[in-house]
Amino acid sequence: MVSSTVALGATVVTLAVFAAIGIRYSRGDGSVESFISARGSVGGYRMGATVLASSMGAWILFSPAEAGAAFGGITAVAGYALGSALALLAYVKLGPRIRELIPEGHSLTEYAYVRYGPVAYAYVLVVSVAYMFVFLAAEFTGIAGALSLVAGVPAWQTAALIGGFVLLYTGYGGLRASIVTDTVQTAVLLPLIAVGFVGAVFALGGPAELVRETAASNPDLLDLGFLPGLQFGVYVVVAVVGAELVNQAWWQRVYAAADDTSLRRGFGLGAALVIPMVLFAGLFGVFAAGTGALAEGEASIAFFVLLQQSFPDWVVLVVVLVAVLLVTSSADTLFNAIASLVTSDLPRLLDDPSGDRLTAAARGLTAVVALAATVIGAQEYSVLAIFLTADLLAAATFGPLLAGLYTPRLSGGGLLVSSVAGLLVGLLFFPTARGVLAGLPGASALPEASFLYSFLGAAVVSLGLAALATQVAPADYDLGRLSTEIRTLDGGSGEREEAAPADD
Structure with a gap:
């Protein structure tokens, strides 16, 4: 050694x-x-x-x-x-x-x-x-x-x-x-x-x-x-x-x-x-x-x-x-x-x-x-167990979050409901959550633990509910607001700080 x-x-x-x-x-x-x-x-x-x-x-x-x-x-x-x-x-x-x-x-x-x-x-x-x-x-x-x-x-x-x-x-x-x-x-x-x-x-x-x-x-x-x-x-x-x-x-x-x-x-x-x-x-x-x-x-x-x-x-x-x-x-x-x-x-x-x-x-x-x-x-x-715990949070969130870059019809409420619902579905199946969930009333009715169903459930449910929200309760957000309301922190124009190296 x-x-x-x-x-x-x-x-x-x-x-x-x-x-x-x-x-x-x-x-x-x-x-x-x-x-x-x-x-x-x-x-x-x-x-x-x-x-x-x-x-x-x-x-x-x-x-x-x-x-x-x-x-x-x-x-x-x-x-x-x-x-x-x-x-x-x-x-x-x-x-x-x-x-x-x-x-x-x-x-x-x-x-x-x-x-x-x-x-x-x-x-x-x-x-x-x-x-x-x-x-x-x-x-x-x-x-x-x-x-x-x-x-x-x-x-x-x-x-x-x-x-x-x-x-x-x-x-x-x-x-x-x-x-x-x-x-x-x-x-x-x-x-x-x-x-x-x-x-x-x-x-x-x-x-x-x-x-x-x-x-x-x-x-x-x-x-x-x-x-x-x-x-x-x-x-x-x-x-x-x-x-x-x-x-x-x-x-x-x-x-x-x-x-x-x-x-x-x-x-x-x-x-x-x-x-x-x-x-x-x-x-x-x-x-x-x-x-x-x-x-x-x-x-x-x-x-x-x-x-x-x-x-x-x-x-x-x-x-x-x-x-x-x-x-x-x-x-x-x-x-x-x-x-x-x-x-x-x-x-x-x-x-x-x-x-x-x-x-x-x-x-x-x-x-x-x-x-x-x-x-x-x-x-x-x-x-790996540490990684998987954090990944579940992201799996339930990324779809609704990024959908807002492409559609003006998803609201903040739609994002929250779809993401939290996806996370709850994922947690019901998540193996490492069983130690906490086992002590809750009705724990015997929980589905069989499965990482596969946990991650797929979180992603599919959140995306599906986000798509549903754009139809049931559509927003009318102006995507142009993103460029006018988000500005540089130093009051500048957001131009390049220096010339990029000529490696392209």
């Missing part, structure tokens, strides 16, 4: 390098617009890099592996890959629509406020923040478990180190710092991950040997018709797509893109690259379970369990440092995204919404988010 001192030292050096890059690049521009939107400053290939780095995060080494090991084998992994790609591809179409209707916007919550009213806004704010915060907690939980496994590092130390360093450069430079570190991380991580995956497979005996061992011990893991795997593959698509469509991080990048072409290229490139990465990562979970390498509770760190059994300690440490970078690539994105949600709404609440005051508020909120995520990440919960 690697000593905890060596592991912590290497982690500190790695984090310090990227903190320095983020601080150096973002120096000299302290405007609130730069901090939360970096409007019009990112070309297509750099957009692809930040989309990929932000989307893959450390979860790519944990959640797909847990899905493959504990939720249905190869078909579960394939569904995870498809859902991850579809979520990004949705923005290829959705992003230009957002920019067209709300050219000076910043967040999905300010859109919800103007389009649907204050009550719907509060509901959407809770859903979006809950999802992103859970994403953060899951990232910190995963990396804390990996360092605990390979070097015996206490979970709180890992979470505190990563949270502190990411806060250092994100709190200073905001979204611009996040995007530049994402770009560097993608350039470093893609080849390392590719080489690491291929090397690990052959060090473990090669793909043929791994398939043979898995087929002999647990053939269901490789069966494309295995029902639990198929069910997981279906509901994880709904869960991931729904969650990412209420993810403020992507709304920020919609505005950061230099133009619609850069936006489409960036999200399309991210979608294409995330598929093989999720597949490779998930297969490690399949093989770890199939070869009997996992002990109870180790499904989410299956990748590292296999590495530790097959490689010298220094190689395992390098891979853990890669995972640390993956955590920072998504953590800096989410720190800033959560803070930006509230910051973009502060002008309605403050008597003096000056740029300096808003920037200070954004930095303070970033610190609060970092501290809370660090505390939760030290608790060592199940990574």
